[in-house]
Amino acid sequence: MTDLSSEAGRDRSAVGVVTVAPILLALLATDAAIAGGGAGGAPPLPRRGALPAAAAVVPGVLLHGSGHFAGGDRPTAWRLLRVEGLGLGLMLAGVGGLALTGASQRTVEPFIWTAAAGGGLFASSWAADLYGVLAPPGGTGDPQRVLPGLEARFGTRYVSDPTLAGDALVGLALDLRSGRWRFSPGAWAATDVGSNTRFEGELAFRFVGPRAGAGAAEAADGSFFDLVAGGIHHRYSEDMAGPLRAAFDMTTFELRADGRYDLQRTARSLAGSFVEASAGAGIGAYHYPAASTSEANTLLLARFGFGIYLGRRADRWGELRAYYDHRHDDYAGGLKMPGLGSGPLGHFGVDGRAFLTPHWGFRAEVQAGAAWVAGLALVYRYGRVAL
């Protein structure tokens, strides 16, 4: 662990104000309600063992915090249960609002964001309970407190989508960071039949959280809050029967807020884990050569995730996260399900990256939506890194 500098301490306070507001509010509210509890009260670490682990599954899948309760960390247990309750409440409010308004175009966005935030709190509180009783004391790893100036990824993706051509992709992506700024261009292209090419670019400004550069101060932890402007251009073409052809391109601009909150701030047992949330919107121009026309459409962005840091050395470090992403316009798209519910939901995914040397590592991902996506990339990083 790195000692906190005074700047890092200020940084930590700033993060506490702006990061992932619903989650923070939920956690703070529960702290105040529990006598003797809260992060400042330094509750004991829960006991490890079969009983807390089993309790985190049953009844923990329904009563989040059961693992901590069985392990003796009752303040954290109650906090997780309250977060679960808040998550359920937000989900009900969001879904109920959608039902009551018939998904009215005038009110749909806040209800979807509310439901997504509720889903994130609900899922994260269970994941945190599991993590807290399964992870070793001190957690599974530490966050990066200074980020590398360059991270380059070169890899391949396989997209199993029975309705689209171009399932084998190769891609290159960069994260170029300087201080609070990040520029991330990337491209994916199909290697087999047809064209299924995607160009992506993001420009992000970090209000709080780990930064890059030789002179960057070490952040308190991995928590951050970014404002991101992004652009995507996706081209697709496929020859069909006779004179028919499926061909289009989509150009989308989006604006969103991304946040991460390290859970060591709420309980010692959760050190090494984090939650993420993101919200925003996009507008796209969809062009159809067959009709010589372009049409506008909008996109709601919402994402939440839970993750863990792996390792305490910069040259043996990684992170792993599971997430829900409301996007419908990428290779994975939204969920298709048996029964009534296909369409509105986005996709789920797991991704992780691990560095095996000071510079080299790999990234792996799996996404499940309208398509299954599996990817593996070689990662190179350059610049100062500190944990």
Added chain:
Amino acid sequence: MSRRATAGLIASWTALLGAGAGCVEVADARARRDARIGQAEAAGIAVQVRGGLATVYELTPATLHLWLQAPDVTLDLVTAAGAPPVEIIAGNALSDATLAALAPVAGVTVEPIAAAAAPTERRWRVTPPPGGGASTLRIAPADSAAAGPWRFAVFADVQEAIDRVQDIYRRMSQDAGIRFAVMSGDLTRNGAPEQLARFRTEMTGLAFPIYMTLGNHELGVRDDLFHDYFGRGNFSFVYRNVQFTLLDTASATLAPVVYDWLGGWLIEGIDRVHFVFAHIPPLDPIGTRNGAFASRLEANKLLSLLASGHVDTTFYGHVHSYYAYSNAGIPAYITGGGGAIPEQLDGIGRHYLTVDVDPAAQTSQVAIVRVD
């Protein structure tokens, strides 16, 4: 890191992924079922409905009971030598439809039977050739290939409002010009057999047939029950030189094989006025809501394909309101006004659309008819 922690987290995330992942081939079984619609065989008799444009309720040596999904249906009947007359019952038929033997021209006798359970039920007694073999029969109205303008209606999303659907049918029945209606899915609350049967019973309140595809609300019990009652979810037919194509988008996607079928239908209708109907629209005009396909890549693939096939107009349901917009340059209408929980704050209540089409001029005009 602790192996226990890793295993636990991977297990929980796998469960999360698995729970959410569902299946990317959710519509394939229904498409396979489509391909079998209209085929049946019994002792000494077999039938095949061309294009799967009718489902076979019952086939015995003496009875063939069909439910039509098009105004003009051709079927091939194979009988044994000395087979008895077959009573052919056609449900969901135009009230002026007649049955004629296309082949063999001689040797098959057709006799209309007056008794019918509904205005859209037609019955005939068909005596097959004494020597048996194949007969080709056609059920069609006299105006099946007529020129000139005509009208049909479009609606969707009745669901739990089945008790009030007669309001819509009464309003439609006041319009003597409507030849038939097309429904873009969500007949029922969750697709239970009794709900499907109820919808079919309520149709007897109309003097004209309804051709329909299914919506996501038909998938709540078993995803191919719709086929037992009404036939295919994906099909195409021609009436008065206008091509009608209905697509099963109830799972926010098209089954891959349907793209092959659709290619054929688009080529067949490329020089005609061509209307396409589906329940879930490829793109929601309110994109942030995404009452639409699960994948925008697939949505745009489908729309670009329809544009390259010169489709004239698309009609959808799913969103319980009325929208007129453009998708891939094709005029598009969402008409989810069958009575299901309405979209609020839009000023649109129950409604249906009428479409006046002039195939010779290759023009059409769409109007909204408010029921409330």
